[in-house]
Amino acid sequence: MIHSTLCPILWRLPHVLPRASHVLLLRTDLYSTKATPTRKPQILAKPIDVGTLTNEIPRHGSQFSELEPVSIIEPVASTKTSKKKKTRDDDWREMTLDVKKLPQYYLMLSKSRLTSLVVMTSMAGYSLAPAPFDLSTLLLCSVGTGLVSCAANATNQFFEVPFDSQMARTRNRVLVKGMLTPLHAVSFAAVCATTGLSILYFGINGLTATLGATNLILYTIVYTPMKRFSILNTWVGAIVGAIPPLMGWASCMDSLGSGAWIMAGILYAWQFPHFNSLSWNLRPEYSRAGYRMMSVTDPGLCRRTTLRYTAGILALSCAAPVLDVTNWWFALESIPLNAYFTYLAWQFHQNSDSGTSRKLFRFSLVHLPILMILMLINKKEWSSKKQGKDGQDGKS
Amino acid sequence: MVNVRVCFQKHTFHNVIKIWRMSLTSDSKVPKAMNHDVIGPPDKISNLRPVIVHIPKQESSIEKQFRLKREEIQKWNETFWSNHNTKFFEQKEKFTANHAKKYSSESSVSPMTSDEMSVFYKKFLDENWKTHQMYNVEWYRKNIGLLLLALRVTVFKVARTWKIISKL
Numbered sequence: 001m002i003h004s005t006l007c008p009i010l011w012r013l014p015h016v017l018p019r020a021s022h023v024l025l026l027r028t029d030l031y032s033t034k035a036t037p038t039r040k041p042q043i044l045a046k047p048i049d050v051g052t053l054t055n056e057i058p059r060h061g062s063q064f065s066e067l068e069p070v071s072i073i074e075p076v077a078s079t080k081t082s083k084k085k086k087t088r089d090d091d092w093r094e095m096t097l098d099v100k101k102l103p104q105y106y107l108m109l110s111k112s113r114l115t116s117l118v119v120m121t122s123m124a125g126y127s128l129a130p131a132p133f134d135l136s137t138l139l140l141c142s143v144g145t146g147l148v149s150c151a152a153n154a155t156n157q158f159f160e161v162p163f164d165s166q167m168a169r170t171r172n173r174v175l176v177k178g179m180l181t182p183l184h185a186v187s188f189a190a191v192c193a194t195t196g197l198s199i200l201y202f203g204i205n206g207l208t209a210t211l212g213a214t215n216l217i218l219y220t221i222v223y224t225p226m227k228r229f230s231i232l233n234t235w236v237g238a239i240v241g242a243i244p245p246l247m248g249w250a251s252c253m254d255s256l257g258s259g260a261w262i263m264a265g266i267l268y269a270w271q272f273p274h275f276n277s278l279s280w281n282l283r284p285e286y287s288r289a290g291y292r293m294m295s296v297t298d299p300g301l302c303r304r305t306t307l308r309y310t311a312g313i314l315a316l317s318c319a320a321p322v323l324d325v326t327n328w329w330f331a332l333e334s335i336p337l338n339a340y341f342t343y344l345a346w347q348f349h350q351n352s353d354s355g356t357s358r359k360l361f362r363f364s365l366v367h368l369p370i371l372m373i374l375m376l377i378n379k380k381e382w383s384s385k386k387q388g389k390d391g392q393d394g395k396s
Numbered sequence: 397m398v399n400v401r402v403c404f405q406k407h408t409f410h411n412v413i414k415i416w417r418m419s420l421t422s423d424s425k426v427p428k429a430m431n432h433d434v435i436g437p438p439d440k441i442s443n444l445r446p447v448i449v450h451i452p453k454q455e456s457s458i459e460k461q462f463r464l465k466r467e468e469i470q471k472w473n474e475t476f477w478s479n480h481n482t483k484f485f486e487q488k489e490k491f492t493a494n495h496a497k498k499y500s501s502e503s504s505v506s507p508m509t510s511d512e513m514s515v516f517y518k519k520f521l522d523e524n525w526k527t528h529q530m531y532n533v534e535w536y537r538k539n540i541g542l543l544l545l546a547l548r549v550t551v552f553k554v555a556r557t558w559k560i561i562s563k564l
Contacts, residue, residue: 095433095447158543162473162535165443166481178435178445182539183546228532283510287517288484290528296517353510 095178108174109157109185110150110192118149118244121267124372125248128259128325128379134252140203141251145244147196148212154189155220158182163228166289169282204251211250215243228290231297234305238271259325265316266371272309273345274364276302280348280357303349306360310345313371314338320375330378334371341367442477446470456556462542462549469538476531484520491516 122145126138157164157175161182164170174180180188193216201209219240226233242264249260279286279295280302286293294302317334320326344363348356436446447470449463495512 092434092436092448094431095435159536159539161539162444162477165438165445166477171438171443176445178433178447181546182543183550186543225532225536228528283514283517287521288481290521290524290531292521292525296514296521299511299514299518 093178095181097180097184101179105174105179106150106188109154109180109188111153114153115146115149119146120369121241121263121372122244122248122251124376125245125260125263126252127248127376128245128263129249129252129257130259130380131252137204137251140199141208141248144196144199144203144208145212145247147192147199148216149244151189151193151196152216152219154185154192156224158185158189159220159224163289163291167282167285169285200247200251205254207254207256208247208251211243211247215240215247218243228292231292231294231301233292234272234275234294237275238268241271242268258323259320262316262320262323262325263375266313267368269309269312269316270364270368273306273341273348273360274368276306277348277357277361277364280352281354299352303352307342307345307349310338310342314342317371321380324380326375326378326380330374333374333378337367337370337374439474439478441481442474443481444470444474444477446474456552458545458549458552462545465542465545469542472538473535480524480527487520488516 119142123138123142126141127133157173160170161175164173164176170176175182175185197209197212197216200212218236223233223236223240226236245263245267246256246260249263250256253260276295279293282293283296286296294305314335317338318331321328321331341363344356344360348360431450433450434448436448438445447466449466451463452459455463
C-alpha cells in the first residue's frame with residue numbers, strides 16, 4: 001500500500017516502521033485561515049492502520065498537531081496580500097494602541113461569541129418566566145448580563161496570558177499579542193463590571209445583581225485558577241454556565257421558580273457533552289500547559305459524564321411539563337432532539353476519537369438553541385398570561 | 397517556589413543572551429526608532445512573545461522600577477516555559493521511543509494510538525502538578541504586583557502631565 005515516494009516521509013515518524021498494512025494519510029493544514037492567517041499550509045503525515053480507516057480522519061485537531069510537518073509548501077497563489085499578512089505577525093511591532101481597532105479589541109477581550117451565548121440564555125430565562133412581558137426589563141437584563149460577562153472574560157484573559165500563549169486555540173488573544181496593556185484590559189473589566197452590576201441592581205433587582213456578582217467571582221476567582229488545580233473545574237464551569245438563565249428569570253420574577261431551575265439544570269448538564277467533546281481533541285495542549293481537564297486526567301470519567309449528562313438533559317426535558325413549566329408537547333418534541341444528542345454521546349462513549357467528539361461538539365452547538373426555542377414555544381403560561389393581562393385590563 | 401527561583405537565577409544570564417540573539421537572528425527586524433515598547437513573534441520553544449521595554453529619556457524612579465519588574469517577570473516566564481516545554485517534548489519522544497522498542501521486539505509494529513498517547517499526557521500532567529502549583533501562585537502574585545505598579549505609573553504620568561499643563 002505504501003507508495004515508494006512516500007517512504008521517506010514515514011521514516012520521519014520515529015515510532016513507526018513502514019509495514020504493508022499501514023497507509024499513510026496525508027492532510028494539508030488544519031487551522032482556519034481566519035484565526036491563524038500567518039500559518040503556512042503544511043502537509044501533515046499520519047500513519048494509519050487499514051482497519052481503522054473509517055471515522056479516524058480528524059479534520060482539525062490534536063492528532064495532527066502532534067505530528068511533524070513533512071514539508072512546508074508555499075501557497076500556490078502567493079499573492080502580495082498574503083505576504084503582507086505574514087510579515088505583520090512575524091514582525092516585531094511597536095506596542096502602540098491602535099484606537100481605530102479599539103472596538104474590535106474590546107469585542108475580542110469580551111469573547112463576544114461566548115458573551116452572546118450568555119445573553120441569549122439569560123433572555124431565554126426571562127422569556128420563560130410566567131409574567132407579563134416587559135421590553136425595557138428584558139433589555140436592561142440583557143445589557144447588564146452582557147456587561148458582567150464582558151468583565152468576566154476580560155479578567156480571565158488578564159490572568160491567563162502565559163497559558164493562552166501555549167495553545168493554538170488561544171494564541172491570538174489581544175493580551176497575548178500585546179495589542180492592549182494588562183492595565184487597559186483590567187480597567188475595561190472594572191468599568192464593565194461596575195456598569196453591568198449597577199444596571200442589574202438599580203434597573204432590575206437585588207437578586208439578579210447578586211447572581212451576576214456571584215457568577216463574576218465564581219468565573220474569575222474560582223474557575224480560572226481551578227483549571228490548573230483540580231479536575232473539579234468542569235463542574236464549577238457548568239455552574240457558571242447555569243447561572244445566566246437564573247438571572248433572566250430573577251429579573252422577571254424577583255424570585256426563582258421551578259422553570260428557572262429546569263432551565264439552569266439543562267444548561268448545567270449541557271456543559272458536559274459540550275466541553276468534554278471539545279477538550280478531547282486538545283489533550284496534548286492541555287497536558288503541556290498544565291490544565292487539569294477531565295479529558296486528560298480521567299478519560300474514562302470524561303466519557304461517562306458526557307453520556308450521563310446528555311441522558312440528564314433528556315430526563316429534565318421530560319420533567320418540564322410535570323413541573324408545569326411547559327406543556328406536554330415540549331416533552332414529545334424534545335425527545336428526538338435529545339435522543340440524537342444522547343446517541344452521539346453514546347458513540348463518543350463507546351469509541352472516543354476525534355471524529356465522534358467533533359460530531360458531538362458540533363451538535364451541541366445546534367442542540368441548545370433549538371431546545372431553548374422549543375421550550376419557549378411550548379411555555380405553559382402563554383395563555384394564562386394573556387388571561388391575566390385581560391383581567392388586569394378589565395379591572396383598570 | 398524555591399525551585400522556580402533557583403532555576404530563574406540559573407537561567408537569567410542565558411535568557412538575556414537569548415533575547416539579544418533572537419533580536420539579531422530573527423527573520424524580521426526589530427524597529428530601530430524605538431519610541432515605544434516593541435513586541436516580537438512568539439518564541440519557538442516557550443511560545444511567549446518577547447518584549448523589549450523602551451527606556452524613556454528622563455526616566456523617573458517609578459518608571460524604572462516598573463520597567464525592571466517587567467523585564468524580570470518576562471525572563472522568569474521565559475525560563476519556566478522554555479524549560480517546561482523542552483521537558484514535555486523530550487519526555488514525549490522518550491515515551492514514543494519506548495513504545496516503538498516494546499513493539500518492535502514483538503515483531504509487530506503498531507503506531508501510537510491516541511489512547512496510548514493519552515497515558516503519557518496524564519502522566520506528564522500529574523508529574524508536574526506541583527511545579528504548576530508553584531508557578532501559578534507565583535504568577536498570580538507577580539501579575540497582580542505588576543498591575544498595581546502599572547497603575548501607579550499611570551497615576552504618576554497623569555499627575556506629571558497635569559503639572560505641565562497647569563504651569564502653561
